Amino acid sequence: MSSSSPYSYDLIVIGAGPGGYVCAFRAAQLGLKVALVDKRPTLGGTCLNVGCIPSKALLHSSEHFAWAKHHATEHGIKLGSVDLDLPSFLRRKDDVVAKLVAGVAQLAKARKVTVVTGAASFVAADRVAVRAADGGEQVLTAKNVVVATGSAPVELPFLKFDGKNIVSSDHAIAFDSVPKKLVVVGGGAIGLELGSVWSRLGSDVTVVEFLPKIVASYDDDIARNFTRILQKQGLKIETGAKVTGLALAKPGETKSAGATLLAERDGQTLSFPADKILVAVGRRPFTDGLGLEQAGVALDEKRRIKVDSHLRTSAPGVWAIGDVVAGPMLAHKAEEDGVAVAEWIAGKAGHVNWDLVPAIVYTSPEVASVGLGEEAAKAAGRAVNVGRFNFAANGRAIAAGAVDGYVKIIADAKTDRLLGAQILGHNAGELISEVVAHMEYGGSAEDLARTIHGHPTMSEAVKEAALAVSKSALHAI
Ligand code: FAD
Numbered sequence: 001m002s003s004s005s006p007y008s009y010d011l012i013v014i015g016a017g018p019g020g021y022v023c024a025f026r027a028a029q030l031g032l033k034v035a036l037v038d039k040r041p042t043l044g045g046t047c048l049n050v051g052c053i054p055s056k057a058l059l060h061s062s063e064h065f066a067w068a069k070h071h072a073t074e075h076g077i078k079l080g081s082v083d084l085d086l087p088s089f090l091r092r093k094d095d096v097v098a099k100l101v102a103g104v105a106q107l108a109k110a111r112k113v114t115v116v117t118g119a120a121s122f123v124a125a126d127r128v129a130v131r132a133a134d135g136g137e138q139v140l141t142a143k144n145v146v147v148a149t150g151s152a153p154v155e156l157p158f159l160k161f162d163g164k165n166i167v168s169s170d171h172a173i174a175f176d177s178v179p180k181k182l183v184v185v186g187g188g189a190i191g192l193e194l195g196s197v198w199s200r201l202g203s204d205v206t207v208v209e210f211l212p213k214i215v216a217s218y219d220d221d222i223a224r225n226f227t228r229i230l231q232k233q234g235l236k237i238e239t240g241a242k243v244t245g246l247a248l249a250k251p252g253e254t255k256s257a258g259a260t261l262l263a264e265r266d267g268q269t270l271s272f273p274a275d276k277i278l279v280a281v282g283r284r285p286f287t288d289g290l291g292l293e294q295a296g297v298a299l300d301e302k303r304r305i306k307v308d309s310h311l312r313t314s315a316p317g318v319w320a321i322g323d324v325v326a327g328p329m330l331a332h333k334a335e336e337d338g339v340a341v342a343e344w345i346a347g348k349a350g351h352v353n354w355d356l357v358p359a360i361v362y363t364s365p366e367v368a369s370v371g372l373g374e375e376a377a378k379a380a381g382r383a384v385n386v387g388r389f390n391f392a393a394n395g396r397a398i399a400a401g402a403v404d405g406y407v408k409i410i411a412d413a414k415t416d417r418l419l420g421a422q423i424l425g426h427n428a429g430e431l432i433s434e435v436v437a438h439m440e441y442g443g444s445a446e447d448l449a450r451t452i453h454g455h456p457t458m459s460e461a462v463k464e465a466a467l468a469v470s471k472s473a474l475h476a477i
Helices: 018-029 045-050 052-070 086-110 189-200 220-232 331-345 374-379 395-400 428-440 445-450 460-469
Strands: 009-014 034-038 114-117 119-124 127-131 137-147 151-153 181-185 204-208 236-238 242-248 259-265 268-274 276-279 283-285 318-320 359-361 366-371 384-390 406-412 418-425
Touching: 009 018, 009 331, 018 034, 018 045, 018 086, 018 331, 034 137, 045 052, 045 086, 052 086, 052 189, 086 114, 137 331, 181 189, 181 268, 189 204, 189 276, 189 359, 204 268, 220 236, 220 406, 220 418, 318 331, 359 428, 366 428, 374 384, 374 406, 374 418, 384 460, 395 460, 406 445, 406 460, 418 428, 418 445, 418 460, 428 445, 428 460, 445 460
Parallel strands: 009 034, 009 137, 034 114, 137 318, 181 204, 181 276, 204 236
Antiparallel strands: 119 127, 127 137, 151 283, 242 259, 259 268, 359 366, 366 418, 384 406, 406 418
């Protein structure tokens, strides 16, 4: 920034989640003077503080617990009694979060990004007031402002969060005891992941989903097989059930009958007693208190910040990225938005391929997808060839005791170009990456099939599924 600039910064980023902090870091790398504002005392946003990272820490620990309880003996390992120490279990998650948010703060310092703690609101498109928790206020100015304020859990009007009986994911990553009965409203990634955590720790978990299947964006066969696997693990899954209300425990009833969730299916009333109800029906873009009208920033019909193909809002110099704009509400998508905007602001050629954002549910096994599923491709009128390969025929999967699931590769019937993939299986979230990379370069199923994969690895199932597109799988009939 030249010394004659009327601005205090080149760029102000509001929100230090994966979208905002990555945008700030990339802009600093490109030589811009950057202020990164967040009302949270720690950086990392939803993802690091209450989202991706704590949920994955809990998933890993609970998976170890479930493995020790149910699978150690299959490997000839005798453990004796396996007990849960919930405070230590939660402390490990907190330590993981603390380590990561401190790491982001260290990087911000090393990159000379100025971190400002406080709630930001627009005074004008190029002026942002930041109010600290102690009431102190400062005004920052910049030619460019990036809004990266993320999202918040959706609250149902008849199931308002009280943090006790009716909770959001923010509470469900930190229950101080294992709920006897946990009802999860919503069969998407967050509900299934946190439902799995508490089920593994001994909760009686019921997932209530309005749609006819869980993980609604996946092909029916994947959703059906996934449902069966989760049910075998003890989760109860009620699909096609519309939640209608709540009957709170009457005075005198025990705490374990804390609340009863009511739902309706085919004209019948269903009731699910619970001591905790986790509402995980999605997240809403968060722009509360931002003063967008002062800057002239318009919202779309779903109250997301309206942006063009370069993530520019309706106000000159104001950009928006991540969960607060249209698109999948995922950390890696927010990050890519952030990098591209920083590059556009610095006059470089930023680029995001929004058609290739992988999505992952980190249950056991995981489910992962990219591009079009078989059903979506057919619905779009595409003629497709689909290759499928079961992990039950993969050597590494058998050795690891991870035979559940399969890989599905969807390719254009005429050109063989890869259109998408869906994977149900151990580490599906890692396996999907190579399909993303092949698709990024416009690869075909044959390209993927002719790529050499290490042996024995579960990734060989991806290669075999790609071979299966042309009915050439080697380890299946
Ligand atoms: P956020 O991370 O939401 O950050 C926004 C920041 O803006 C917040 O820190 C907030 O304090 C700040 N802010 C808001 N308003 C103001 C203001 N006026 N002034 C100052 N600061 C403000 N995604 C994945 O990709 N993988 C996963 O495994 C995954 N798991 C998840 C698990 C859970 C339980 C949850 C809740 C979410 C999960 N997500 C996951 C989603 C992921 O967390 C979000 O997509 C991601 O955090 C969005 O990043 P963002 O930068 O847009 O916003």
